[in-house]
Amino acid sequence: MSDMAAVRPANPGARRAVPKNTGRLRRAEQRAGLLFVLPVVVVYTVLLALPIAQTFWYSLTEWNGITSTFLGLDNYRRLFNDPTFWRVVLNNVMLLAAIPFAILIPLLVAFLLNQKVYGWRFFRSVYFLPTAISWVVIGIVAARLFAARGFLNGLFAALGLDIRTDMLASEYTAMLAVIITFIWSVFGTNTIIFITGMATLDRDVYEAARVDGAGAWQVFRYLTIPLLTRFIQFAFILTLITGFTALFSLIFVMTTGGPGFGTTTLEFYVYQTAFANGAFGYAAAIGVVLFAIVFTISIIQLRLLRGRGE
Amino acid sequence: MIAGRLRRGAVFGILCLVVVVMLFPFVYMAIVSFRSQDQFISGEGFSLDSWAALFDTLPVAQQLVNSMVVTVAAVVIILAVSSMAGYAFAKLRFPGSALIFILILAGMMIPVQSIIIPEFVNIAQVGLINQYPGAIAVYAALGTPLGTYLMTTYFRGVPTELVEASLVDGASYWQIFRKVMLPLAVPALVTIAVLQFIQIWDDLLIGLLFLQTPEVRTITVGVATLQSARVIPIPLVIAGSLVSAMPAVVVYLAFQRQLISGLTLGMGK
Numbered sequence: 001m002s003d004m005a006a007v008r009p010a011n012p013g014a015r016r017a018v019p020k021n022t023g024r025l026r027r028a029e030q031r032a033g034l035l036f037v038l039p040v041v042v043v044y045t046v047l048l049a050l051p052i053a054q055t056f057w058y059s060l061t062e063w064n065g066i067t068s069t070f071l072g073l074d075n076y077r078r079l080f081n082d083p084t085f086w087r088v089v090l091n092n093v094m095l096l097a098a099i100p101f102a103i104l105i106p107l108l109v110a111f112l113l114n115q116k117v118y119g120w121r122f123f124r125s126v127y128f129l130p131t132a133i134s135w136v137v138i139g140i141v142a143a144r145l146f147a148a149r150g151f152l153n154g155l156f157a158a159l160g161l162d163i164r165t166d167m168l169a170s171e172y173t174a175m176l177a178v179i180i181t182f183i184w185s186v187f188g189t190n191t192i193i194f195i196t197g198m199a200t201l202d203r204d205v206y207e208a209a210r211v212d213g214a215g216a217w218q219v220f221r222y223l224t225i226p227l228l229t230r231f232i233q234f235a236f237i238l239t240l241i242t243g244f245t246a247l248f249s250l251i252f253v254m255t256t257g258g259p260g261f262g263t264t265t266l267e268f269y270v271y272q273t274a275f276a277n278g279a280f281g282y283a284a285a286i287g288v289v290l291f292a293i294v295f296t297i298s299i300i301q302l303r304l305l306r307g308r309g310e
Numbered sequence: 311m312i313a314g315r316l317r318r319g320a321v322f323g324i325l326c327l328v329v330v331v332m333l334f335p336f337v338y339m340a341i342v343s344f345r346s347q348d349q350f351i352s353g354e355g356f357s358l359d360s361w362a363a364l365f366d367t368l369p370v371a372q373q374l375v376n377s378m379v380v381t382v383a384a385v386v387i388i389l390a391v392s393s394m395a396g397y398a399f400a401k402l403r404f405p406g407s408a409l410i411f412i413l414i415l416a417g418m419m420i421p422v423q424s425i426i427i428p429e430f431v432n433i434a435q436v437g438l439i440n441q442y443p444g445a446i447a448v449y450a451a452l453g454t455p456l457g458t459y460l461m462t463t464y465f466r467g468v469p470t471e472l473v474e475a476s477l478v479d480g481a482s483y484w485q486i487f488r489k490v491m492l493p494l495a496v497p498a499l500v501t502i503a504v505l506q507f508i509q510i511w512d513d514l515l516i517g518l519l520f521l522q523t524p525e526v527r528t529i530t531v532g533v534a535t536l537q538s539a540r541v542i543p544i545p546l547v548i549a550g551s552l553v554s555a556m557p558a559v560v561v562y563l564a565f566q567r568q569l570i571s572g573l574t575l576g577m578g579k
Binding site for chain 2: 026028029030031032033034036037039040041043044046047048049050051052054055058065109112113115117118123125126127128129130131132133134135136137138139140141142143144145184187188189192193196216244245248249252253256266267270271274275280283284287288290291294295298299
């Protein structure tokens with residue numbers, strides 16, 4: 001935790017409400033402070049800190065929810081020798097590989113939107129709309145689009161193309177379908193992040209570039225992207241964490257992790273192992289691996305943001 | 311000049327194309343929901359059959375009420391707990407303040423899946439599975455760290471002189487919180503409420519595990535179970551999806567601005 005302190009040096013209690021108090025008043029302030037944080041401490045301890053500690057502990061045991069036997073590191077040994085686990089990790093890697101697309105497309109669209117286009121407010125509202133839609137609903141519609149008798153084949157037929165596809169029927173195309181849906185879903189959020197970022201940029205720089213005869217692509221490539229680094233990093237991390245921790249519902253309704261383990265990501269694997277197979281201890285070990293990955297990413301994010309004079 | 315106008319037209323065209331891609335699923339849903347299973351397969355004609363059947367298959371009204379109760383209760387708890395904590399972290403000096411704050415920030419980095427198993431076992435042990443309070447508590451806990459972070463950031467921007475002046479006037483810390491700080495914090499509270507409302511309303515996992523019977527299920531879970539049954543006619547599932555999505559979309563349309571500011575607040579800027 002001392003490491004964390006280094007990451008976030010700001011001391012929230014540093015600003016004193018009442019300077020140079022008598023002892024009695026200062027004690028009153030301390031008591032008030034402790035009482036005001038008491039609810040958050042209770043909620044946090046009972047419902048977040050305790051369960052994460054339990055996850056660590058039970059990952060060292062065989063556990064069915066009631067009785068547990070201590071195993072040491074056996075779950076982890078088994079996990080790292082389990083081909084299914086590595087198949088699942090591969091799915092996470094594929095999600096990771098999709099993120100550049102989930103960044104670049106919104107970046108381009110935000111760039112276009114930033115040209116003071118007529119009706120940009122309307123465009124922004126529409127692009128951001130999927131933020132309000134649950135993964136469940138998105139998954140239900142996506143399953144229809146990509147399925148054998150879905151819209152996609154209808155579109156191919158309408159275009160006179162002789163292609164029949166059932167993307168959800170084989171492992172890699174199913175993962176591709178999940179990834180396309182994922183990119184569609186985060187498009188709005190990332191576009192908003194980049195629009196916000198572009199609003200902070202100095203218009204004069206653009207003017208100067210134009211006067212110097214830079215084309216739109218050159219402006220985008222050599223001005224917008226470098227100036228937006230901080231926002232791109234933020235969007236990257238947010239998208240990555242969404243992909244690794246928020247796709248459970250999408251996968252649940254779209255593919256239930258299949259075919260085979262074709263679309264099972266780590267988070268879905270935790271659920272399956274625990275609640276479909278009843279192997280709580282083993283699932284806890286997978287939960288610890290997921291936690292380690294997400295925690296590491298978050299720490300990197302904090303360091304990056306701090307490294308930019310934040 | 312002509313080249314400029316052409317380019318402008320091209321940009322506009324591309325943006326419109328993106329609109330089609332983004333709106334297409336909603337149009338598709340609206341159309342499909344007004345078809346019976348036969349009409350869906352043949353692709354011709356419209357009827358209210360699927361909507362009628364939806365209300366026979368799924369306790370829609372009950373599950374909407376369940377969603378509303380659980381979501382609103384959790385949001386209220388998150389607002390109460392985070393605003394109190396935010397005030398203390400930003401404006402009061404007390405021992406352990408920095409450490410507690412950092413621990414709570416770290417709580418934002420815990421994926422739900424990493425705590426869900428013990429959480430489920432613990433809640434089951436106290437007999438709160440299939441009871442509103444179990445799910446409400448878990449939702450509230452998951453939303454609290456972000457809420458606390460946002461409230462602390464917000465309250466740090468409020469001048470400390472306001473607190474001092476009220477203290478001199480003889481107000482207690484609680485009175486200052488209620489009468490001075492909370493009214494000032496309304497924009498931040500609205501932002502957090504909107505973010506969390508959509509998040510909780512749209513959630514599947516917690517509802518699936520903690521509210522298992524159809525009578526207590528939330529609408530999002532209800533619709534997901536329709537889908538996973540795989541025997542329910544597609545237009546009916548789609549109609550259900552539309553119903554489940556509606557409240558969050560209404561909140562989105564009403565509070566879009568706050569939602570966007572919440573996103574940028576999250577950047578710590």
